Amino acid sequence: MKLEYSELDNGVRLIKLTGRLDMDGTNSIDKQFVQHCAGENVFVLVDLSRVNYLSSIGIPLLITSAKAVANRGGRMAFLAPQANVKSVLDITGVSNAIRIYKDLETAKERLMSA
Numbered sequence: 498m499k500l501e502y503s504e505l506d507n508g509v510r511l512i513k514l515t516g517r518l519d520m521d522g523t524n525s526i527d528k529q530f531v532q533h534c535a536g537e538n539v540f541v542l543v544d545l546s547r548v549n550y551l552s553s554i555g556i557p558l559l560i561t562s563a564k565a566v567a568n569r570g571g572r573m574a575f576l577a578p579q580a581n582v583k584s585v586l587d588i589t590g591v592s593n594a595i596r597i598y599k600d601l602e603t604a605k606e607r608l609m610s611a
Contacts, residue, residue, distance in 0.1 A: 498522030502533050509540045509605055515547040518555030518582075527558055534562045539571040540608050542601075545578035551585045563595050574598055574608050 498516040504563040505511055512533050516522050532539050543559070545551075563573040574596040578586060598604035 498525050500526040500529050500533075502529075505542075505605060506611060509542050509607055509608060510534075511542050511544060513544040513547065517550040517552075518558075519546050519550060519552040520554045523552075523555045523558050529559060529599060531562060531565075534566050534573070537569050538565060538569070539569070541566055541571065541573040542576050542598075542604050542608055543573065545582055546575040548582050549579060551578075551582045553589075555590060556585075556589055559595070560591060572608055574604055574606065576604050 498514065498518060498521070501513040501515075503511050503513075510533055512530065514526070521594070527561075538552065539587045548550065559575075575586070575592075576598055577600070578597060583592070583597065586595075
C-alpha cells in the first residue's frame with residue numbers, strides 16, 4: 498500500500514491511497530494515515546481511485562479516522578472508489594456515514610460546505 502499526501506489550495510488535505518487495503522496494506526500506512534487526519538477542524542479527502550481491494554481489516558482505519566476528524570470539528574469524504582471497493586463500502590454501511598464523491602472538484606466544493 499502506498500500513501501501520498503498533499504494539501505489542496507482550499508486547505509483540504511488529500512490522501513491518495515494505492516494498492517490493497519488489506520492487513521499488510523493497512524498496517525503499512527495506518528500511523529501515517531492517522532497523522533494526516535490529526536488536528537482541529539480539518540477537511541480530509543481520501544482518494545480511493547487506486548485502491549483495488551478493501552478488506553474488513555482496512556474498514557476500521559477509515560471509520561475510526563473519520564469519527565476522530567468529525568469529533569474535532571472536521572469532515573472526511575472519499576473520492577472515486579473503484580466499483581469493487583464501493584461495493585464493500587455500501588455493503589458494510591460505511592457509505593451511509595462517509596460521503597463519496599466521483600470527482601475532485603465536486604468533492605472539494607461539497608466537503609467544505611456540507
